[in-house]
Amino acid sequence: MRLLATIAVGIGLLGVVPAPPASALAAPAPSSPPATQRTSPSPAPSPAAATWGVAPSTARGPNGRTAFGYKLDPGATLTDYVGVTNHSSRPLTLDLYASDAVTTTRGGFDLLAAGQKPTNVGSWVRLPRRTVTIPSASRLDVPFTLTVPRNATPGDHAGGIVASLTDVGSDARGNQVAVDHRVGARIYLRVTGELQPTLTIQDLRVRHTGSVDPLTGGTVTATFTVRNTGNVRLAGQPVLGVAGPFGLARRSVTGTALPEILPGGELATTVCMSGVPPLFRLTADATVTPVAVGDQVLDPPPRASTAQAAVWAVPWPQLALLALLALAGWALIATRRRRAAQHARAVAAAREEGRAEAGRAPDADRSGPGHDNRQPAIDRTGKDDT
Template sequence: MRLFAAIATGIVLLAAAPAPPRPPAPSAQPAVTWGVTPSTAKGPNGRPAFTYKLDPGAAVTDYVAVTNHSARPLTVNLYASDAFTTAQGGFDLLAGGQKPTDVGAWVRFTGGTVTVPSTSRLDIPFTLTVPGNATPGDHAGGIVASLATTSADAQGNHVAVDHRVGARIYLRVTGELQPALTVENLRVRHTGSLNPLAGGTLTATYTVRNTGNIRLAGQPTLAAAGPFGLGRRSVDAAALPEILPGGELTTTVRMTDVPPLFRLTTSSAVKPAAVGDQVLDPQPTAGTARVSVWAVPWPQLVLLALLALVGWVLIAARRRRTRQIARAVAAARAEGRAEASRETNNRQPDIDRAPRDAG
C-alpha cells in the first residue's frame, strides 16, 4: 500500500487537489474541505502564520482554528511538524510518518484527534515550549490537520492518501544571530553561437545553502571575464525565495551574448537578503564561488580562416597578374629591341655604300 502526502505551499498550506472526478458510487460520501489558520480563543485574528520570538525555556499558549466547510462532520488528526526547504525553494513539512525533532516536537495538544461538526469551526489551544538548550535563531514548522482516505488507482490498486492542511510556524529563539549563505557545487557551461558576430550563452548551476541560523532570501549574481579581465560582464538573476536554516536549493543563472575569449573566469555570488520585516545589521557578506570554463570561438576562428583564405587567394591572383603583366612588358620590350635591331641592320648597307658612290 502506497502513501502519498500532499502539502501545498503558500501562507497557509492548502489541501491536496482531488483526483479527476468520477461518477460517484451509490454509497460514495460527499467531498470534504477544511482549513487551518492561526486563531484566538474567540476565533481567527488575521495572522498569516504563527510567529513568535521567545527566550530559551519560555513557553506560549496559542490557538489554531480548524474549520469544516463540509456538510458532514469531519474527524482529522491534529499535530505539529518540522519544516524544510525543498530543492526548488518551496516550504514543506516532514511526511506524516516522520518524527519531528525541532519546533514540531515543542508543540503539545491536549488530544491528537479532533472532530469538527459540519460547517463549523473549533478553536483549539496548544502550548509551544522552547527547550532551555534550544539554539538561537529561526526554527520553522507547521500545525497540520490531516485526513487519511483510501482510493483506487487506474490499475485498481488500493491507495492510501494523506490529505494535509496546515499553517506555518516561525519561531525565533533569542541569542546571537548569524546570517550566512554559501554557494556550492558550481557548474558552468558555455554554449557558443553559430553566428560569428554574436556571443554565446553562459549557464551556471549551483546550490545555495543557508549555513546561518536565520531564514534568508538571496540575490544571485553571475560575472564572467576573459584573460586579463577582458570583456568583463555581470548579470543579476531573479531573487531567491526564503531558505530555512540548514536548508538549500538549486538555482540556475544564464548570461547571454558572452564573448568567447578562449578561457573565461566565472564568479557566482548570492547576497543574503532579509525575509519579511527582518533587519540584517550589519549586512552579511555574499557567498561566492569561482570556476573557469573554456569558451573557444570556433565560428570566429572559421570566419578568420575563411577571410585568410580569401585574402591569400586575392594576393596570389594579384601576384599572378603582376607576373603576367611583367612578362608581357618584358616580352614587348624584347620585341621592341628586336624590331629596332632589325631596322638598324636593314639601314646599315645603305650607309656603307654612300661614300663609294660619292667618289
C-alpha cells in the same frame, strides 16, 4: 496492492482546503513563497466532499493572524490556540499534530512527511490530543503549549500545525491509494541570541555553449546550490559575472530572485548569460546577496557569498571564419603576384623585341633612298680608266 501517497497541502489566509483536491500551507505574509505540492494518483471522489481549514486562533476564535510568529528565550514556554474549522456538511475526524518545516527543491515551504518524526520546533509543540472530531459547519479552538529547550540554538526555527485527513481510492491501474490531505498554519519561532544570516554557494558548475553564427557570442550557464548555513531564514539575489583572460570583456547579469530558504535548507538555481564572446578561457563568478524576509531588519547587512569557476570557450566558428579569410587573402595575394609576374614577363619581352628592332634599323637606313651604293670601277689590269 496498497500504496501510500502523502500530499503536503496548505491554505490561504483563512486556512481552508477541500478534499480530495489539495491547496497550500498558509503564508505568513505576501513576501513568503507559496508551498509546493507533491502530486500523487488522485483517489476516487468521496460521496460527501470535505472542506476544512486551520488558522492561528485564541480561546474566543481567530484574531487575524496568518501564522504563528514568536520570539522567545531558551527555556521559555507559552500557550496559544489553533483554530480548526469544518466547512463541510458532515462531521470530520482529523489528525492534528505539529511538524518541522523544510525548504523544497523548488524553493517552497513544506513540512516533514506524516511518518517522519520532528526534531525541531515541531517536537516542542504539545497538543492535548492527536485526533479531533469537529461537527459540521463548526470550529474547534484547540490549545497547545510550545516549550523552547534551554539548549535551543539561537535564530529561526520553522514548522507548522497540521490537520490531516486520509482518503482512500483507486488510481488509473486499479491500485488502492491512500492520500493524506494536509492543511495547516506555519510556525515561525525566533530564539533569542546571536544571529548569523549567511547564504553559501556550493557546487558551482559552469557550461559554455557556442553559437554557429561567428558574429554572435555564446551562452554561459551557471548552476549552483545556495545553502542557508546561518540561523536566519533568508531570501537571496544571485548575480553571474563572466570575463575573459585578464578581465577582458567582463559582463554581469542578475538572476531570478530566490525565495525564502530556511536555516539548513538549500535551493538549486541557474543563471544564464547570452552573447558572451568566446575568448578561449572564461572565468565565471556567481554571487548571492542575502535578503531579509518579510519585515525582518538585518543590521549590519549580511555579506554576499561568491564562488568562481573557469570554463573553456574555444571560438571554433570564429577560427573557421578567420581561416577562410586568411585563405581568401592568400588567394588574392597569390593572384596579384601571378598577374604581376605575367606583366613583368610581358614588359621584358616587349623590351627585348624593341632592342631587336633597334639593332636592325642602321642597315635599313644605309640601303634606303639618298645613298649611292655603287662602287667605283676598277681595271682588272690595275689601271685606272682615266
